[in-house]
Each structure stands twice: as C-alpha cells, then as structure tokens.
Amino acid sequence: MSVPAPGLDADLDVRRGGFSLRARLRAGPGEVLAVVGPNGAGKSTALRALAGLVPLRDGRIEVGGRVWDAPADGVLTAPAERRAGVVFQDHRLFPHLDVLDNVAFSRRSRGHRRSAARRHADEVLERLGIAALRGRRPRELSGGQAQRVALARALAADPALLLLDEPLAALDAGSRRQVRGELQRWLHAFDGPSVLVTHDPLEAVVLADRVVVLEHGRVVQDGTPEQVAARPATEYVADLVGVELLAGRVAGAGRVALDGGLVLPCRTDGLAAGDRALVAVRPADLDVHPLGAGGDPLEAVAASRTAWPGTVTAVEPRTETVRVGVDGPPRTAVDLAPARAAALGLVPGRRVLVSADAARLRAYAPDAGR
Amino acid sequence: MSVRAAVRRPAHERVPWPLRVPAAVATAFLLLPLAGMVVLAPWADLPRLLTATQAVQALRLSLVTATAATAVAVVLGVPLAFVLARSRSRAVPALRALVTLPLVLPPVVGGVALLLAYGRNGIVGRWGWEWFGVQVPFTTAAVVVAQTFVAMPFLVVSVEGALRSADAGLEEAAATLGASPATTFRRVTLPLVAPGLAAGAVLCWARALGEFGATVTFAGNLPGVTQAMPSAVYRAFETDPPSAVALSLVLLAVSVAVLLLLRDRWLRPGGSAA
Numbered sequence: 001m002s003v004p005a006p007g008l009d010a011d012l013d014v015r016r017g018g019f020s021l022r023a024r025l026r027a028g029p030g031e032v033l034a035v036v037g038p039n040g041a042g043k044s045t046a047l048r049a050l051a052g053l054v055p056l057r058d059g060r061i062e063v064g065g066r067v068w069d070a071p072a073d074g075v076l077t078a079p080a081e082r083r084a085g086v087v088f089q090d091h092r093l094f095p096h097l098d099v100l101d102n103v104a105f106s107r108r109s110r111g112h113r114r115s116a117a118r119r120h121a122d123e124v125l126e127r128l129g130i131a132a133l134r135g136r137r138p139r140e141l142s143g144g145q146a147q148r149v150a151l152a153r154a155l156a157a158d159p160a161l162l163l164l165d166e167p168l169a170a171l172d173a174g175s176r177r178q179v180r181g182e183l184q185r186w187l188h189a190f191d192g193p194s195v196l197v198t199h200d201p202l203e204a205v206v207l208a209d210r211v212v213v214l215e216h217g218r219v220v221q222d223g224t225p226e227q228v229a230a231r232p233a234t235e236y237v238a239d240l241v242g243v244e245l246l247a248g249r250v251a252g253a254g255r256v257a258l259d260g261g262l263v264l265p266c267r268t269d270g271l272a273a274g275d276r277a278l279v280a281v282r283p284a285d286l287d288v289h290p291l292g293a294g295g296d297p298l299e300a301v302a303a304s305r306t307a308w309p310g311t312v313t314a315v316e317p318r319t320e321t322v323r324v325g326v327d328g329p330p331r332t333a334v335d336l337a338p339a340r341a342a343a344l345g346l347v348p349g350r351r352v353l354v355s356a357d358a359a360r361l362r363a364y365a366p367d368a369g370r
Numbered sequence: 371m372s373v374r375a376a377v378r379r380p381a382h383e384r385v386p387w388p389l390r391v392p393a394a395v396a397t398a399f400l401l402l403p404l405a406g407m408v409v410l411a412p413w414a415d416l417p418r419l420l421t422a423t424q425a426v427q428a429l430r431l432s433l434v435t436a437t438a439a440t441a442v443a444v445v446l447g448v449p450l451a452f453v454l455a456r457s458r459s460r461a462v463p464a465l466r467a468l469v470t471l472p473l474v475l476p477p478v479v480g481g482v483a484l485l486l487a488y489g490r491n492g493i494v495g496r497w498g499w500e501w502f503g504v505q506v507p508f509t510t511a512a513v514v515v516a517q518t519f520v521a522m523p524f525l526v527v528s529v530e531g532a533l534r535s536a537d538a539g540l541e542e543a544a545a546t547l548g549a550s551p552a553t554t555f556r557r558v559t560l561p562l563v564a565p566g567l568a569a570g571a572v573l574c575w576a577r578a579l580g581e582f583g584a585t586v587t588f589a590g591n592l593p594g595v596t597q598a599m600p601s602a603v604y605r606a607f608e609t610d611p612p613s614a615v616a617l618s619l620v621l622l623a624v625s626v627a628v629l630l631l632l633r634d635r636w637l638r639p640g641g642s643a644a
Contacts, residue, residue: 051546079545092543096561109549109557157547 006064007031008161008193013058014042014049021045021217022059027193027210034196034208034225038236041214043197047163050195051086052079063161063193080109085159089166091150093138099149100125100134106157124156128186144175151186162187162194168203180206201240205229213237231364232280246279246330247366256363260329265306266361277363283335285360288324289353290344307355315346322346326354404622411619412612419616427594428602428617435510435598436578439517440525443574447525448567452555454526455533466530473523480519481587488515488588512589513596517578524577525570532566533559569632576628580621 007028014021021042027033035043048054050061052068055076061069063084068077093102100121101108107117125131130148138146147167154162167183168176184207187194198204204211205225213221213228213236221233232238238245248258250271256264256279264279271277289299291309301307310332314325322341324334332354336344346352385393412419419425454466472480488495488506498504506512536559544554560567582600589596591605599617606614 053542053545079542080548080550082546083548084546086543086546088539088543090539092537092539094540094543094558094561096564105544105549105557106547109544109547109553153547 008033008050008061008063008195010050010061011059012046012049012061013056014045014054015057016045016054019045019217021049021214023212023214023217023219024222025050025195025212027195029193030188030191031210032187032194032196032208034198034204034211035214036198036201036204036211036240037214038199040216042217043199043214044165045217046214047086047165047195047197050161051084051163052077052082066160083158083160085154085157085162087147087150087154087162087164087167089169091138091146091170093141093146093149093153095138097138098134099130099136099138099141102138102149103153103156105153121152121156124152128152128155128182142175143171144179147171147175147179148182151183155186155190160192162190162192164194164196166198167196168198168200183207201229213240230280231278233278233366238280242282244281244283244332246281246332248277248279248363250275250277250363258330260331262308262329264308264361265358266363267359268363271363271365276366278366279361279363281332281356281361283323283333284321285356286332286334287355288326288334288336288340288344288346289355291351291353301353301355304357304359305355306358306361307353310352310354312346312348312350312352314348315341326352328354407615407618407622411615415612416616416619419613420620422613424593424597424602424606425613425617428597428599429620431510431513431594431597432579432599435513435517436575436581438514439521439578440571440575442514442518443522443525443578444567444571447522447570447574448529451526451529451533452559454530469526470523472520473527477520477581477583477585478587481516481584484512484516484519484584484588488512507588508590508592508596510589510595513585513598516584516588517581520581520584521574521577525567525574528566528570528573529563532563532570536562572628572631576625579624 008026010023010025012021012023012025019042023042023046025033025035025046035046037043045054049056049069056069056071058071059069060067060072063082067073067075068082069075094105097105100118103121103124104114104117107120108114112120122131122134125134128148128151130145130152133141133145133149138149141149147170151167164183168180171179180203187196187207196203196207208225211221211223211225211228212219213233215234215236221228221237228237229241232241232243232245235245246256246258246264248256248264250268250273251257251263252273254265254268256266256268256277258264266279268277287305289301289307308328308330310326310328312324313327314323316323316325317338318335321335322338324336324341324346326332326334334354344352420429450469454462454469485507486492488498490496490499490505490507495506498506506515540558540562541554544558545551549557579598580600581598582604585596585598586601586604591597591601593602597605599621603614603617603621606617
C-alpha cells in the first residue's frame with residue numbers, strides 16, 4: 001500500500017437501476033475539483049456516493065487517509081460519521097429552526113451543549129458576514145441568503161470534505177455573481193478538499209483548480225480548466241467551452257483528413273499518420289469570403305489561411321457578433337463582426353468560402369486530456 | 371351588498387338552481403336536529419343536571435379514558451405511521467388496510483372482536499385469566515382499550531400523511547451534519563410532522579370521547595367504572611331524558627371546539643397545515 005493520500009481519493013463504482021457510474025475523483029487538501037457534465041451524467045450520484053447517501057458497488061473512497069467506503073474490505077461509514085459537509089442545490093435548511101440553530105445543528109447532533117453550539121454558530125455566521133440573519137427562519141431568506149446559510153451550516157460541521165451541488169443554479173443572475181465571488185473566497189479559505197458539481201463552465205473556471213468532465217457515467221476529461229478548454233475531448237465539452245470540434249485522422253505531417261472528407265492543413269505535433277485526431281476551432285478565428293459564380297473567391301484569401309467551400313445554413317445575431325452556420329464539410333460556426341456580415345450579404349443557401357489560420361489549428365489525440 | 375355582488379358574478383361561476391334546492395334541503399337536514407337540541411335543552415336545569423353524581427362520574431371517566439387512549443395511540447401510532455410511511459416492504463399496503471379497518475368497521479363489531487381477543491375465553495385473554503386471574507373486559511382499562519382500537523387509526527392516517535409529505539431531503543441533510551437516525555427523527559422529522567401529529571391527536575381524542583358501540587360491548591355500562599359520556603347518554607335517555615340532553619350538549623360543544631381547533635386544516639380547502 002502506498003502512503004495514504006491526505007486529500008480525497010475516490011474510485012467510484014455505483015449502479016442504480018440501469019445506470020452505472022465509474023469515475024476516479026481526486027483532490028488534494030485545499031484543492032477544488034469541479035465535476036462537470038450534462039444532465040444525467042452521474043454528477044449528483046457521485047456527490048451522493050461521496051456523502052454516503054448511496055453506497056458503492058465497488059471501488060473505494062478515502063478522505064484524509066480514512067476509508068469511508070470500500071466494499072471489498074467490508075467498510076461503509078455512515079453519512080453521520082463521515083464529516084462530509086454538503087451544500088445541497090435546494091439548500092435543505094430546516095424550516096422549523098432559525099438560521100442560528102440551523103448552523104448550530106451539527107454540533108448539537110454531536111452532543112455539544114446548546115449554548116456552546118450556538119456560540120460556535122455565531123462565530124461562523126460572523127466569519128461569513130451574515131450574522132444579521134441569525135434570527136431569521138429559512139422561509140424569510142432570499143435565494144442568495146439561503147445559499148450563504150447552507151454554506152455556513154456545512155462549514156460549521158468542521159467537514160473533512162466539502163461537497164457543493166450546483167451551488168449557484170438556484171440563484172438569479174445578479175446574486176449569482178456576488179455569491180460566486182464569496183464562494184471563491186470561502187473555498188479558497190477551506191483547507192480540506194472540495195468537490196463542486198456544476199453544469200456552468202464559468203463556475204468551474206472561476207472556482208475550480210481541476211475539472212473532471214463526466215458523460216454517461218464515465219470520465220471523458222480530467223485536467224485544469226485551461227487544459228480542458230484548449231483540448232476538448234467530446235462534442236459536449238467543446239460546446240461547453242464554445243468551440244467547434246473537427247474529428248479526423250492524421251493523413252501525414254501537417255495534414256488531417258476530416259471525417260467529412262476535407263484534408264485540413266494544421267499542426268500535428270506528437271501525432272503519427274493514421275492516428276485519430278481532433279481539431280478545436282474557435283468560431284471567432286474563422287472567416288467567411290464571398291464566392292463567385294465560377295467557384296473562385298471574389299476577395300483574396302491570404303496564403304497563410306486554409307479555406308474550404310460551404311453553404312450558409314443560418315445567420316443568427318448575437319450580442320456583439322453575428323454567428324453564421326456553414327455546412328461544409330466540415331460543418332462549422334463562424335462569428336463575424338456585424339458590419340462584415342452585412343457587407344457579405346449572407347443569407348441561408350448562399351455558397352461561401354470559410355477560412356482559418358492554419359498556424360493556429362492544432363490537432364491532438366482524442367484521449368489527450370484524460 | 372352581498373346580493374349585488376352575487377348578481378354581478380359571471381354566469382359560469384353561479385350555482386345553478388337545480389343544485390341550490392337539494393343543497394338547502396341537505397343543510398336543513400343536517401342542522402335541524404342540532405337546532406332542536408339547542409332549542410329544547412333544559413337550559414335552566416343545566417347546572418343541576420351536569421353536577422349530578424352520574425353525570426360528573428361520566429364526564430370524569432370520559433376525560434380520563436379519552437386522554438389515556440390518545441396517549442396510547444400517540445406512543446404506539448406514531449412508530450406505526452413511521453413504518454407505514456418509510457418501510458419499503460411489500461406487506462405495507464396490506465398492513466395499512468388492516469390498520470385502518472377500524473375506521474370503517476361497525477364499532478359494535480370491534481367490541482365483539484376485542485372480547486374474542488382479550489375476553490376471558492379470548493385468544494390472548496384466556497392466558498391472563500388462567501395464569502394471573504386478570505381480566506380486561508368490564509374494567510376501566512377496557513374502556514381505554516376499546517377507545518384506542520377505534521380512534522388510533524385516525525392518528526395513524528394523519529401522521530402517515532404528514533410523514534409522506536415531509537421532505538426526506540431534510541433527513542439526508544441532517545445525516546450529513548452528523549445526526550444519527552434517532553437524533554434525526556427527534557430533531558427533524560418529528561418537528562416537521564408536528565402539525566399533522568397535533569391534528570391527528572385531536573381527532574383521535576374526539577373519536578375516543580364519542581366511542582359507544584365497542585365500549586358498551588367490550589367494557590359494559592357500569593356507572594363510575596365503564597360508563598363514559600355516550601353510554602351515560604344512552605342509559606339516561608331511558609330514565610332521565612333532560613339529563614341525556616344536557617350530556618349531549620356537552621359532547622356537541624366539544625365537537626364544535628374540535629372543529630374550531632382544526633379549522634385551518636379541515637375547513638379551508640387547500641388550507642396550510644402550519
């Protein structure tokens with residue numbers, strides 16, 4: 001056996017009905033791990049397994065060197081003995097207790113005297129800057145306030161592991177920004193490992209040190225937010241970080257044959273001919289050019305750019321750009337400045353040329369980020 | 371004002387005439403007997419009638435037995451409701467049907483059944499008689515047993531409903547905060563179902579207070595020992611009708627008080643339990 005990891009080391013294997021979750025989640029002390037994925041990917045199941053609300057079928061959960069769940073060794077620690085502080089998406093504050101007694105609940109449950117538990121709860125409320133709420137009932141709190149109280153209640157339990165389930169999803173846009181900022185501070189101050197479940201990439205980038213992407217109960221990507229954004233492994237991740245994913249096979253040095261048929265010049269460092277490859281393309285890095293009757297571009301495309309023909313499928317104004325869908329192959333989206341989009345007179349059905357800066361296109365292996 | 375307001379209502383909100391007449395008849399049918407009792411009650415003699423020995427005995431016995439029956443129902447019924455609400459056993463629907471049977475069973479049949487269970491020759495009662503010389507029927511304890519038998523289902527149904535609508539997520543939250551199952555039940559579950567428990571206890575107490583059929587069959591009708599209010603009313607009607615009316619008025623007043631207590635829960639459609 002190796003030296004026990006001081007943080008979180010979980011090898012999850014959970015079955016529920018027809019659904020199976022298999023994921024390795026690790027986070028060091030003070031580290032924030034974001035678990036990202038579409039609905040039904042198993043994010044909440046992972047969180048419930050860590051909290052002890054769902055038992056593992058196989059695998060192991062270890063936190064701070066203590067084993068919480070290990071079916072092979074017959075170990076299963078009850079939720080009450082785990083010291084996993086959970087901030088639930090719907091807060092789950094006790095409606096019959098005021099804010100102070102909600103925060104004092106864990107110490108009371110562990111046998112502390114009422115006065116001592118309340119004194120500690122007051123300290124936690126003070127520390128989080130919400131002492132003014134101490135006498136309120138949960139139904140008298142706004143979404144943002146309830147969120148802060150739920151975090152205070154979880155922190156007051158002196159957790160060895162902090163679990164947050166979509167902590168900002170229930171908030172309106174205004175309070176979300178503020179609570180996100182506060183959350184960043186408190187997560188930073190917490191010295192144990194934290195796991196944050198979210199479907200919001202911004203939340204993951206702002207709050208997390210590392211990101212695990214779950215799809216259909218499996219980890220499809222694992223890395224820093226920057227790594228994940230630079231090399232998305234699946235359509236879902238690409239969509240999440242706002243890029244287009246082109247898939248193909250390396251045809252030779254500097255060339256990738258896309259699955260649709262086009263051979264795309266791009267950097268292929270580290271890949272060999274015949275390898276499966278992905279190319280992530282940012283819509284803002286692409287350009288559109290008018291095409292003449294003979295199929296020639298009406299304006300010159302710089303020699304440094306690679307270009308391919310396509311048909312406009314959609315023209316959709318966004319806040320600062322116009323998004324143009326072009327069916328190639330490959331199918332891509334292009335973000336243009338409104339003035340350029342207007343000058344080109346783009347309408348669905350128009351044949352155009354799409355171009356990209358070949359030097360900025362970089363192919364990578366599909367499992368590079370796993 | 372109210373007449374004009376009614377006239378100004380859209381046609382589809384008005385109650386059609388063919389329904390109004392039977393509705394009025396139904397109302398009269400339900401209210402007239404009560405009105406008759408209030409009108410013909412011996413108001414002047416009331417203090418004397420209600421302080422007569424038999425009446426006082428019956429009143430006291432009723433208060434004591436109904437309260438004892440409610441206490442037994444809470445102690446045994448709340449855990450039963452918890453099992454019905456939370457157990458995943460497939461036997462639960464059958465168990466629930468059996469437990470709620472006394473709600474629809476004729477009380478006199480309940481009395482017969484109690485005799486066959488706890489009577490001197492009953493399947494359980496014979497051991498008590500043969501081994502210890504103890505018998506339950508025709509004692510004050512028998513009154514409590516009969517009342518508990520018919521009234522406990524009211525409490526169980528009420529508490530089970532409250533437990534089912536209570537948010538199980540709060541119990542999960544309590545567990546993650548270090549609360550044992552027993553602590554969670556005491557500090558979270560019980561406070562959440564408190565309104566349902568209170569309503570169930572009041573209903574149970576009112577039902578126990580009015581219990582007649584099972585009590586008379588199983589416990590008899592001995593003044594001072596097993597003669598609770600309804601039995602006293604029944605007996606007095608043969609010998610001293612004004613006294614029967616006076617005791618009935620007391621029971622009517624209690625019923626009205628119970629309705630007032632539970633008005634938020636039962637009288638307002640969609641009213642909140644809290």
